[in-house]
Amino acid sequence: MGTIDQTLAANAHLITPTRLTGAEIVWATLVGEGVKDVFGYPGGAILPVYDALRKFPIHHVLVRHEQGASHMADGYARASGKVGVAIATSGPGATNLVTGVATAMLDSIPIVCITGNVSSKILGTDAFQEVDITGITLPVTKHNFLVNRAEDIAPAIRSAFQIAVSGRPGPVLVDITKDAQQGTAIFDFAAAKPRPYRPHPMLRVEDSGLAQAAELIRNAKRPIILAGHGVSESGAMEQVRTLAERAQIPVALTLLGLGNFPASHPLNMGMMGMHGEAWVNHAIQEADLLIACGMRFDDRVTGSTSTYSLKSKKIHIEVDPAEVNKNIKIDVALIGDLREVLEQLLPRVSSRDGADWIKTIETSKGAVAVRDIKNLPDSGHLYAAHVIHDIWRITGGNAIVVTDVGQHQMWEAQYFHHEHPRSLITSGGLGTMGFALPAAIGAKFACPGKEVWVVAGDGGFQMTAAELSTIVQEAIKINIAIINNGFLGMVRQWQQFFYESNYEATPLVSPDFVKLADAHGIAGRAVHTRAEVVDAVAEARSAPGTFLLNFLVEKEESVYPMIPAGSALHEMIRRPVKDPLVESPDDK
Amino acid sequence: MLHTFVAYVEDLPGVLTRVASLFRRLNININSLTVGRSERVGLSRLTLVCEASSEAGNRIRASLFKLENVVDVDDIAKDPAVTRELALIKVAATPSNRSQIFDLVEVFRARIVDLTSESLMIEMTGVESKIEGLIEVLREDEGRILEICRSGKMTMRRGRHISSVLKAMGAAPDEVAEPDADAAETVEEIIPTEPE
Numbered sequence: 093m094g095t096i097d098q099t100l101a102a103n104a105h106l107i108t109p110t111r112l113t114g115a116e117i118v119w120a121t122l123v124g125e126g127v128k129d130v131f132g133y134p135g136g137a138i139l140p141v142y143d144a145l146r147k148f149p150i151h152h153v154l155v156r157h158e159q160g161a162s163h164m165a166d167g168y169a170r171a172s173g174k175v176g177v178a179i180a181t182s183g184p185g186a187t188n189l190v191t192g193v194a195t196a197m198l199d200s201i202p203i204v205c206i207t208g209n210v211s212s213k214i215l216g217t218d219a220f221q222e223v224d225i226t227g228i229t230l231p232v233t234k235h236n237f238l239v240n241r242a243e244d245i246a247p248a249i250r251s252a253f254q255i256a257v258s259g260r261p262g263p264v265l266v267d268i269t270k271d272a273q274q275g276t277a278i279f280d281f282a283a284a285k286p287r288p289y290r291p292h293p294m295l296r297v298e299d300s301g302l303a304q305a306a307e308l309i310r311n312a313k314r315p316i317i318l319a320g321h322g323v324s325e326s327g328a329m330e331q332v333r334t335l336a337e338r339a340q341i342p343v344a345l346t347l348l349g350l351g352n353f354p355a356s357h358p359l360n361m362g363m364m365g366m367h368g369e370a371w372v373n374h375a376i377q378e379a380d381l382l383i384a385c386g387m388r389f390d391d392r393v394t395g396s397t398s399t400y401s402l403k404s405k406k407i408h409i410e411v412d413p414a415e416v417n418k419n420i421k422i423d424v425a426l427i428g429d430l431r432e433v434l435e436q437l438l439p440r441v442s443s444r445d446g447a448d449w450i451k452t453i454e455t456s457k458g459a460v461a462v463r464d465i466k467n468l469p470d471s472g473h474l475y476a477a478h479v480i481h482d483i484w485r486i487t488g489g490n491a492i493v494v495t496d497v498g499q500h501q502m503w504e505a506q507y508f509h510h511e512h513p514r515s516l517i518t519s520g521g522l523g524t525m526g527f528a529l530p531a532a533i534g535a536k537f538a539c540p541g542k543e544v545w546v547v548a549g550d551g552g553f554q555m556t557a558a559e560l561s562t563i564v565q566e567a568i569k570i571n572i573a574i575i576n577n578g579f580l581g582m583v584r585q586w587q588q589f590f591y592e593s594n595y596e597a598t599p600l601v602s603p604d605f606v607k608l609a610d611a612h613g614i615a616g617r618a619v620h621t622r623a624e625v626v627d628a629v630a631e632a633r634s635a636p637g638t639f640l641l642n643f644l645v646e647k648e649e650s651v652y653p654m655i656p657a658g659s660a661l662h663e664m665i666r667r668p669v670k671d672p673l674v675e676s677p678d679d680k
Numbered sequence: 681m682l683h684t685f686v687a688y689v690e691d692l693p694g695v696l697t698r699v700a701s702l703f704r705r706l707n708i709n710i711n712s713l714t715v716g717r718s719e720r721v722g723l724s725r726l727t728l729v730c731e732a733s734s735e736a737g738n739r740i741r742a743s744l745f746k747l748e749n750v751v752d753v754d755d756i757a758k759d760p761a762v763t764r765e766l767a768l769i770k771v772a773a774t775p776s777n778r779s780q781i782f783d784l785v786e787v788f789r790a791r792i793v794d795l796t797s798e799s800l801m802i803e804m805t806g807v808e809s810k811i812e813g814l815i816e817v818l819r820e821d822e823g824r825i826l827e828i829c830r831s832g833k834m835t836m837r838r839g840r841h842i843s844s845v846l847k848a849m850g851a852a853p854d855e856v857a858e859p860d861a862d863a864a865e866t867v868e869e870i871i872p873t874e875p876e
């Protein structure tokens with residue numbers, strides 16, 4: 093975006109040191125870092141920055157709530173692999189960012205948040221809209237800066253970008269006082285370059301470790317690769333695939349790992365963990381070798397750690413030394429960038445025969461394949477599984493799907509088969525409801541040519557539904573599927589299983605979402621039966637603008653299988669036999 | 681087990697909060713913390729003592745390294761090191777009973793650094809147990825101790841030792857070049873130890 097004049101002027105600033113105001117330096121530095129779009133909300137303490145925006149070739153997306161800004165920056169980063177940028181004012185503007193910042197922290201997403209603050213002379217006086225945002229965000233950022241001089245702005249923002257993307261990525265916040273924005277300094281982009289990136293001193297990949305790992309792989313009878321988010325962060329899709337194919341090792345994925353190994357690949361077993369495929373969790377318990385690639389043995393993945401995969405040796409390839417031996421005891425730790433480590437490991441791995449073990453796993457899928465979802469007769473009921481499965485089929489799996497958090501998120505993970513990295517955008521670590529709609533807007537800005545679908549529940553959608561206005565103001569096209577079951581479904585499911593079906597505070601009255609969309613100038617349609625799903629999805633896709641589908645699905649459906657929190661991985665709650673829907677699809 | 685972390689941190693506002701916050705999050709009480717300038721310009725050296733499991737120790741060290749302002753971290757509880765603490769103790773003493781305290785101070789090899797008609801101040805350096813010992817003896821007479829100020833532990837490894845991180849940074853600007861001594865040189869290898 094931006095006029096040619098803006099671009100020329102901004103580029104000139106990057107080459108020739110110029111005296112600029114702090115506010116101008118903010119934008120000039122962002123231009124220098126390659127930023128095209130930012131997501132933000134103005135306010136008193138950030139007004140100088142907004143006033144200077146007109147001089148720079150950056151497109152600003154006005155959000156409806158600052159949480160939306162940090163989620164959009166997050167969605168932008170997840171879809172593109174580049175740093176997302178969010179801007180907010182001091183006080184409530186800054187605190188509203190925090191949920192999105194924590195979401196990015198827990199999932200290692202590189203975003204930079206810029207907040208205004210009151211003038212440095214009145215810092216700490218409880219001035220109007222003053223809040224200690226660097227203090228508040230200290231535990232949920234990789235790092236943050238409090239800047240109170242114009243000359244410190246460029247170095248702080250440039251460091252923030254470097255910190256956000258380096259090592260294990262994460263969010264960085266730069267808090268800039270109003271007087272720093274109003275002051276002037278010589279802007280010298282090159283001189284503001286941060287010190288060279290300092291790798292974590294405990295990174296360690298030794299020859300002996302590589303040799304041990306190769307030896308374990310060679311001798312394993314029942315190995316499994318556990319692939320996580322780190323695979324795409326490190327860009328190691330090819331290396332993981334080569335390892336799997338050469339040594340014939342089946343691959344299980346974490347939620348954030350979905351797409352990092354093609355769903356259609358014969359060695360892909362599917363998702364592991366709390367709502368993972370039953371055969372995957374059984375296979376992990378039976379395995380004699382786990383090769384963990386860019387994953388952190390989260391409690392949703394391991395169940396009870398004292399009973400987790402007791403028969404296996406564990407190789408952990410991980411960029412963050414603090415994750416190694418945190419939850420699960422590791423036999424061989426290769427601490428470094430996944431792709432680099434695998435490139436060193438692969439020459440030591442030769443082809444091996446994995447047919448017996450693969451056949452054992454295939455056999456354990458057993459009856460599930462018989463109850464293939466697409467072979468089930470239409471019972472007149474509408475299940476979320478059907479909706480998501482149909483979206484997958486109709487889009488050919490080529491869409492970016494952005495989910496909210498809850499039952500629909502797990503059904504998406506089970507029934508939408510992700511072939512490509514960055515095709516599923518979901519809040520895994522923090523589990524942030526309200527994430528989907530704003531994150532999808534961010535993803536659309538990152539990938540304007542891609543088809544973007546929001547899959548959200550009726551609860552989470554209402555948390556950030558105000559961003560529908562942002563969609564209209566920006567005239568972007570997103571397809572929205574609300575999986576509407578009239579409950580906070582996942583909580584209801586826990587109440588059903590663990591609290592004697594005491595549905596306290598989970599039944600949910602919602603507005604007519606189609607009318608809500610209409611009030612925003614967004615077209616929509618309610619879907620009540622399975623027979624309508626295909627046509628409705630097609631209508632949404634062909635509509636010129638954003639389209640909202642309100643799928644009124646079965647109210648008390650549960651996600652199966654399920655490992656109760658703290659139980660062993662093989663102690664799954666299975667779907668009651670009388671229940672008509674399949675437990676897991678095998679839709680090859 | 682008791683961990684003693686020695687860290688080099690950038691001398692900037694808020695760095696201590698970042699370090700302390702890590703322990704707060706884990707609900708670990710910091711037994712003692714000392715911070716001061718180091719041999720390197722712009723870097724402070726801190727010694728932090730806390731109680732935590734041996735697995736936690738390694739994770740804490742890895743997590744401390746993740747803080748942007750932390751340059752080097754060492755956990756030296758198990759290694760041969762010299763540990764000292766400084767205490768200032770003010771006791772009530774009149775000309776009539778001073779001599780008894782003078783004797784005590786002599787025995788403990790402490791020093792009198794202030795003397796008035798009603799009180800005197802003792803300065804003592806040593807290991808924790810020695811300081812505790814003096815305090816205990818002084819406490820035998822109720823109401824005698826008026827104030828105690830303790831620095832917390834300061835620790836330094838024995839022998840010539842440079843961590844790989846500091847080694848990579850090169851010599852400190854004011855470090856005097858030494859002739860190549862055959863003295864025991866232990867260049868630390870940073871090994872992520874497994875939990876025991």
